[in-house]
Amino acid sequence: MNDHVHELLSAFIDGELNEEERKKVADHVAECRQxxxxxxxxxxxxxxxFAVYHFIEIPNVQFEHSVVRKIKQISSPYRPMNRYVRWTMSFIALLMAAFILSKMGNVFYVGITLATSFVHIGLSVTHALASVLSSIPxxxxxxxxxxxxxxxxSIWAIQFLLRVKSLE
Structure with a gap:
């Protein structure tokens, strides 16, 4: 008999077959030794x-929490900074930024103004190009x-300039 039912055997054991398929498998197995x-x-x-499965003990939720807590302890090699140290470092950084801005006041203002102007020009050009391009495909x-x-x-020129040695 060449019509083996290998693909149906697991479903047969689990009781997942309809009556017709179940009868087909039972009849075939009675005749086919393989x-x-x-x-x-x-x-x-x-x-x-199933025998092995019944011996497995499922750990409770506390086990999971203790494992996660242990992993966090191992994976964090540094202790969190003290709250006062963070505030002090933030205050020092703010003072340094204020000092730098006070020394570069005009330069910073001009730089921001120029950057804003370039952004406006870029947006205007983009808008104009979009209008023109949408009308002429x-x-x-x-x-x-x-x-x-x-x-x-541009990419070629930049690569060329980076490869050129200085004449010093």
Whole structure:
């Protein structure tokens, strides 16, 4: 008999087959020595797994918490800083920032103004380009190609400049 039922044996043991499939497997196993042996092995394996499973003790929730607490103790090599030390370090950093800003007041103000202006210009150009490109689809493709050429040339130029040795 060539119609072995290997794929149905596990479901047969677990009682997951309908009546027609169950009868087919039972009839086949009665005639086929190979499938009968495989069925006996699967039943033995299931019994052994259940026997082992009953001996396993499931730890309570406190066990899990104690393991997690132990892992946290091992994995954190430093102790948290004292609250006063953090406040003192923050205050010193704030004083240093205030001192630097007071010495660079005009430079900082001009830098922020320039950066804001560049952002506004960039946004305006982006808006204008989006308006133009949405009205002319081929122009969009041309801009993408030109942008890629400019980007490629820029990358090549930067790499070239980084490779050039200084003339000192």
């Amino acid at each position: 499938c009968s042996t495989e069925l006996k092995e699967l039943q033995w394996l299931k019994e052994e797994l 081929l122009l969009f493709l041309a801009c993408v190609i030109i942008s890629m050429v400019i980007l490629g040339t």
